[in-house]
Amino acid sequence: MRPDREKILLDTLRRLLRRGAVARLKNLVAKSHTADLAAVFPLLRSAEQERLLALIRDPKQKARLFSELEDDIRSALLQSMSDNEVAEIVTHMSSDDVAALIATLPDQRAKAVLERMKREDSEEVHELLAHDQETAGRIMVPNFVALPETTSAREAVAVLQRQYADIEMPFYLYVVDDHGRLRGVVSLRQLVVVPPDTALKSIMRTDVVSVHTSTDQEEVAGIVAHYNLLAIPVVDDNNLLVGIVTVDDVIDVIQDEATEDVLKIAGITGAGAYVETQSILKSIHKRLPWLLAAWVGGVVASFVVGHFQQTLSKLISLAAFMPIVMGMGGNVGTQTSASIIRGLATGKIDLGQVKRVILREFSIGFCLGFVYGLMLSLFANLRYGFGLWKLGLVVGLAMICSMTLAATFASCLPLVLHRFRIDPAVASGPFVTTCTDILSVLFYFKIASFFLPL
């Protein structure tokens, strides 16, 4: 939502809440887009949230609001509601959203809510919950249109019109055999341009792009984006069509995964987005682990420097160039790992090209190291005089080593992790920087003590 719209809605809601203008509040809430309400909800105090929620009369709107709210706010609101109230809300939610909500509830509560739902609905939810988190099976919905191969175009149109009441927007028409196995797909457009008696079998596309229930949601999103689909069919082990994943959920996945990538690269663990209302303690908790790794790395680096104390005391100016040698290595490492990670995430790099990619990054690191190493060498000579030319040589060589090493290491690591199916974004950031720091310092002093006494 545009910030100005959000601000107006928030201010109006607060003013009306303060004045207790119930009638106008009800009116405003009913008129507002649920997505807008969901956006301002986190900015209200929890007492305000509860009062506002009580004013939403339309159970469908309430359900939509709950579908859109962030997990932590939703959990807080659910705590003050009875099992019956929760069950009433989830009745109007789509089954993938219910599954996501149920998964955040304590076991006892989850069971109580599921028991109060219609049997048909709760079974659907149970099926989704049987699949792992972040897979196609978990985020699919069962609202698809599937017809036998022998159906005529005319019959298909009639079915679509009848089912419109149930399905917000039929994206595609799927064709299945007698066992419910996915056979083909027909676009709505084809249906109306062929003679009405044509059987679906003769107009369907048979090379349907589908995913398995166990496919990772990031891969699902990549496939939908790659083929510009509005929905993708999900099949089980027997190729039975069991659901579809729609493009709006795919967008959520892409946004969440992108945010996760950015935060992981920066060394923040755990789920997702910046949440303004998240407690400071929780934020600290998410940042502690990688900082601890960096801290340990720093302590190791301090031992390395300590080890070369004698070298350093012979030429105290060496200390002046420690920051730049380490910093440049760290920076080129971050650049490299970020571009590899995004390349893997968007499918621009695949594992057939590992050697080429690493060789490429090695070359880039070396070239950059050479340029900036030469510059630093010249600078050192200018500053400390050409009498100390060996200092210039040492810092220049150290810079080349540090940057080449950093680029190579930062390209290998994500590729290796990706091969072993570990998310490469996790290992980047502080880890690459820390290892690079230690190696840079080590090489720097090794080179220095080789050339010293100056």
Add this chain to the structure above:
Amino acid sequence: MRPDREKILLDTLRRLLRRGAVARLKNLVAKSHTADLAAVFPLLRSAEQERLLALIRDPKQKARLFSELEDDIRSALLQSMSDNEVAEIVTHMSSDDVAALIATLPDQRAKAVLERMKREDSEEVHELLAHDQETAGRIMVPNFVALPETTSAREAVAVLQRQYADIEMPFYLYVVDDHGRLRGVVSLRQLVVVPPDTALKSIMRTDVVSVHTSTDQEEVAGIVAHYNLLAIPVVDDNNLLVGIVTVDDVIDVIQDEATEDVLKIAGITGAGAYVETQSILKSIHKRLPWLLAAWVGGVVASFVVGHFQQTLSKLISLAAFMPIVMGMGGNVGTQTSASIIRGLATGKIDLGQVKRVILREFSIGFCLGFVYGLMLSLFANLRYGFGLWKLGLVVGLAMICSMTLAATFASCLPLVLHRFRIDPAVASGPFVTTCTDILSVLFYFKIASFFLPL
């Protein structure tokens, strides 16, 4: 595309190309998804690319392929084609894709191609090109269905069926007044559930979410994602409906912008994704600028250290803790700026909360600094003995300063840039790290010289 599928297609294409099996190649190409061809195209040598392109007989498939290829590969292919050939291809492309392609051509060439197009098509393209890059006006398509308010539901259904031949998938039906100004929107579902004589005016939603032609594409994507839309109408200064932006283009925008954010945070400038075929020189070029900034920062840091050479020579062990003090500041700075940048990009932080956000990050920085500073202080005492307790005090205090400062600075900077409508991602990464480095070193030695002689 899944890596295995891509590999099989690539290998098969290469084998058939080597064997000159033209008939089988034609068959394979015709059968393949264009998106798949576009994915393997960059992995072929340019001679192979040209031979393959010559085998694509269907001009529509060729057009789709050109729509999907990355800019640099497309440019290379276009160079060896005549103006007429290019004009024939773009005839079958949607106008937003033509505009994107034309924008990459030299002026002379662009003019020649546009002249060879049908007048109606080239006018459409001209209109798009009149808008700035990366705005709604540039990525919209004119294929929408707009009907007057007085149209009945029955008439609307008839129009939709006639227009199906032209429009791949009508997402929504827009309602306009006599002047073509956007008045409302009707979902396809509503059309079939109301009595056929109902006028659109009485069933349309009037609070249509729309964007202006000048709206930034990232904002357009955010709005489409926020309201879970399949398409969003674009209006001009007079509120005339001039186009729609569809969800498949929105996904591309979201992916590109996320990649750009990641790369910018890591200090890589310029457009987008990791392109395997991009020359090493070009990659180096993209990484040089920020590294230069970091280099200059490193040189400044070397002056700072040089300035405190006396302090350092009195207690050479101070050098051992330089890396950890600087590194921890840099890490917490990166964490902070990354979470703020994504918060801004996904709309979780808005500018009404600037003070709160900064105060929050300041507190987080201080707490983290306190914890890790205390740990470092204890470590220093253990290692160098409690006789040198002042060293422990110095490193502990320096760590607190460094981390608090880094977190505060890294939160202020993106917020300030965002307020001045500069992309906050640009200024992160190396810039934050570099400034933090200099400030950390400065404070470290300031504190040290205050407490020294030990």
